[in-house]
Amino acid sequence: MRLVHTLWRFTPLLLLALAWEAISRFGLVSEYALPPFSDVVMAFSRLTDEGLWAHTAQSLYRGATGFACAVVVGVLAGVLMAWYRPVHILINPLLRSLYPMPKSALIPLTIMWIGLGDTSKITLIFIGCLLPVVLSAFNAARGVDQVLIWSARSMGAKEREVLWEVVVPAAMPEILSGIRIALALAFILLVSGELIIANNGIGYLIDLLGEGGDYAGMFAGVATISAVGFFADRGYVALTRRILAWRE
Structure with missing residues (x-):
């Protein structure tokens, strides 16, 4: 019964693949715009022997580094704010100026300031992911029930103990939600940056394949980073449940 339930969950994906194949094979959409699904699968198999995983690993390094730095700095800054x-008073004006700015507009600035190396992509991801983490941490910490804070103080807790042992745990659900938003932004900014300022990585590979007319390979690259993003999100959700298990 469990096997049937598992297979049923994958039925929409199977139907999507069949529809994709049929639409392309019967000429309803140009193969340049939508290569047949079977061609994309074969292109994926070919690319695995041509450095796909090396490009993916390089992208994950950049994304993970920028994202991790944004989480550490963002949570600390938001809670302290x-x-x-x-x-x-010190940080809020900077956040207000950065919030409405399209993060892709930072790409030429990072090139000019930092150059074309990994640091520019990591910086782009860091800045883009920082804002949702800071804002979620700030709003969560500010919204903690005052009764909890008063109770801790009445029992003799020092301000630092109140902050890190009462406020931060109580604010954790909203903080983790903000971090999840930042995780999605990390993948968006990662690919955007690599499409423009990289000589390796999955975004660079997608652009290279597209310019070379290998559209099936390009779709395979897009599917690869999409799958990585999906599993990263699922893994984060599982980690969040484990972290918040004490609240249940």
């Missing part, structure tokens, strides 16, 4: 007014 909510707890210490001078920190809020």
